[in-house]
Amino acid sequence: SQQGEEDPQALSIQEGENATMNCSYKTSINNLQWYRQNSGRGLVHLILIRSNEREKHSGRLRVTLDTSKKSSSLLITASRAADTASYFCATGRAGKETSGSRLTFGEGTQLTVNP
Amino acid sequence: GAVVSQHPSWVICKSGTSVKIECRSLDFQATTMFWYRQFPKQSLMLMATSNEGSKATYEQGVEKDKFLINHASLTLSTLTVTSAHPEDSSFYICSAAPGQGETQYFGPGTRLLVL
Numbered sequence: 001s002q003q004g005e006e007d008p009q010a011l012s013i014q015e016g017e018n019a020t021m022n023c024s025y026k027t028s029i030n031n032l033q034w035y036r037q038n039s040g041r042g043l044v045h046l047i048l049i050r051s052n053e054r055e056k057h058s059g060r061l062r063v064t065l066d067t068s069k070k071s072s073s074l075l076i077t078a079s080r081a082a083d084t085a086s087y088f089c090a091t092g093r094a095g096k097e098t099s100g101s102r103l104t105f106g107e108g109t110q111l112t113v114n115p
Numbered sequence: 116g117a118v119v120s121q122h123p124s125w126v127i128c129k130s131g132t133s134v135k136i137e138c139r140s141l142d143f144q145a146t147t148m149f150w151y152r153q154f155p156k157q158s159l160m161l162m163a164t165s166n167e168g169s170k171a172t173y174e175q176g177v178e179k180d181k182f183l184i185n186h187a188s189l190t191l192s193t194l195t196v197t198s199a200h201p202e203d204s205s206f207y208i209c210s211a212a213p214g215q216g217e218t219q220y221f222g223p224g225t226r227l228l229v230l
Contacts, residue, residue, distance in 0.1 A: 031217050042121075042208060042223040043159075088158060092217055101217045103149070103210075105159045 006089060006106040014114050019076040021109040023089030024069075030101060031092040032065055032072050036085045037108075043088070046074075081115045118142055119211050121222035128199055129230055136194045136225045138209030144189035145211035149219060150182075153206040165192055199229045 005024045013019055023032070031050045035043040049056045049065045049072070056063045062075040076083055088108045092101025118141040128134050138148055147166050151159040163179075165171035165186035173179045181203075183195040192211075196203050206226050210219040 033217075035221075040206075040224075040226070043210075043221040045218070045221070048217060090159075101212075101219070102164060103161065103219065105151075105161075107158045 006087075006109050008109060009107065010110045010112070012112040012114065013079060015079060015081055017079055017113075019079050019083070019111055019113070021074045021087055021089075021111070023072045023074070023106050025072075025089075025091045025104075025106075026070065027091075027093075029067075029091040029093060032063075033090045033092060033101075033103065034061075034063060034072075034074050035088045035090060035105075037088065038085045046087075048092075076111075079111075079113045081113050083113045084111060086110050117213075117218075117220045119145075119209065119220045119222040121207075121209055121225050123225060124223065125226040125228075127228045127230065130200050131198055134196045134199055134227060136196075136207055136209075136227075138192045138194070138211065138222050140190045140211040140220070143211075143213050143220075145192075145213060146189065147212045148186055148192040149210045149212070150184060150192075150194050151208045151210070153208060153224075155206075159208060162194075196227065199227070201229045203227065204229045 033048045034046040047058050047063050049063050060077045065072045086108045089106040090103040120139045122137045150162045153159045162177045163171045163173045165184050167186050167189050171184035186192040208224040210221045212219045
C-alpha cells in the first residue's frame with residue numbers, strides 16, 4: 001500500500017524560483033529517498049536520507065527529514081526549466097532477506113518550471 | 116556504472132496473449148530485483164520482490180499466477196504477464212539492488228498496451 005502522501009500534487013513556478021515539495025509517511029523507516037521522473041521515463045535517484053539524519057544537500061537540492069512528524073521536504077533552489085518533472089518520495093525499509101530497501105512510493109508532485 | 120535495462124521498451128499485444136518483460140543489471144550483480152507498476156499520472160506500486168534463485172514475494176493484491184516472475188541469474192529477472200487483458204495495460208518498471216546497501220537502480224520502464 002502507498003503510505004507516502006505528497007503535497008502539493010502540482011506546483012508551477014518561474015525559472016529561478018525555489019520549489020518545495022513535502023512528503024509524509026505513516027510507518028517507521030530506515031531511509032527516505034527522492035526520485036525524479038520525466039514523462040514516460042524511468043526514475044532518476046536524487047538523494048537518500050537515513051532515518052538518523054535530519055538534513056542533506058546535493059547541489060541545488062536540500063532534503064530534510066523529521067522522523068517525529070514523519071515528514072520530509074525536498075527543496076530545489078534556483079529552478080530551471082529542465083527541472084520540470086514528477087518528483088516522488090519513497091520510504092525504505094530493509095528487508096530481512098533482500099538487499100536494497102523495499103520502497104513505498106508517495107503519490108508524487110508534478111513540478112512545472114516556466115522559462 | 117549501475118545501469119539497468121529493460122526489454123522491450125514498449126509492447127502492444129492482443130488480449131489473451133502472454134508478454135515477457137526482461138530486466139537486466141548490466142554492470143553489477145543484483146541479489147534482489149523489484150517490479151513496479153505505474154498507471155498514468157499515478158505513483159509506482161510495488162508488485163513483487165525477487166531474490167536470485169528463490170520464489171518471488173508478491174505484494175497483497177497482486178496475482179502471482181497472473182504475473183510470473185523469474186530471477187534466474189544475478190543479472191536477469193523476467194516478468195511475464197499471462198493472458199493479458201486491457202486492464203493490464205500499464206507502465207512496468209523494474210529495479211535492481213546490489214548485494215549491499217540501500218540503493219536501487221531503476222530500469223527505463225516498459226509500456227504495455229493490451230488491445
